[in-house]
Amino acid sequence: MLSRLFEKVRTSIAIYRLNEMPSIQYGRRAIDTYWTGNREIIKDFSEHMVKRQAEKMMEEVIRVANAPDPRMANRENLTNWILECAQFQVLVIDPPPAEDPTGLRGQPGITGELKARLFELAQKDKTLREFMHSFDTPKDWDDVWDPVLMRYRMAFSWTHIFHMLRFAFDDVNHAEGKDWFKPYFATMCAWQEHQYRCSLGMPPSLDGSKTDADLRSIAISSFVNCVMEGARYPDLEWKERMQMVERDDEDMPNL
DSSP states (O other): OHHHHHHHHHHHHHHHHHHHSHHHHHHHHHHIIIIITOHHHHTTSOHHHHHHHHHHHHHHHHHHHTSSSHHHHHHHHHHHHHHHHHHHHHHHOOOTTSOOTTSOTTSTTOOSOSGGGHHHHHHHOHHHHHHHTTSOOOOSHHHHHHHHHHHHHHHHHHHHHHHHHGGGGTOSOOSTTOOSHHHHHHHHHHHHHHHHHHHHTOOOSSSSOHHHHHHHHHHHTTHHHHHHTTOSSHHHHHHHHHHHHHHHHHHSOOO
16 A cells, blocks of 8 residues: 555656646647647547547657657657648648738748649649548549648647747747748748649749759758758758858859
């Protein structure tokens, strides 16, 4: 009986210490802000789904908090979810003159032109075709839009939970307008739109010829490397690398 009592006390202490960790507190607030308390995001999900996803989110927050290097563990999660969210983000942006609450449309490589091509894209792009394989074979645009929108909302929430968790590890630039999350996300969206446009045979939205756009797409995707290599300010590291690539291109002789 005494051993059970000690075990209960140890468990209570462990839970208390866990709850007092800043990363856990940030995680709780983030889950409430971007998932359980966000009616616009969860309005079409079942109560069971919302609860189960919230549990998974908290489990992952705890895993990150207890990792040997929480900052990099969080970056890994953030990157994985940014890459997934970008796949769907560029598909849900409306073209002009509709409003774009994301502020992404008009940034390099992001046009809002893909939403209208969703049904065609689901047949031609391998990644989207594989995603849609979990659902009934789409017969029209709406059959693609509904799963895409639902997955986008979920990926958006997961992405922003790990975005917010960065503050617990001081993995942000506190100078106004200088943080690296938004440019990172926008860059991955531009890269993803380029892949989709290639699948559709659309003209590139990145500057230059088709070949130039392909090369630029590869270059901008290197932002991931800057994040995962642990650069203090990944956006600065990425810009410096891009400048080096541009200088190298200028120095190359014309053949």
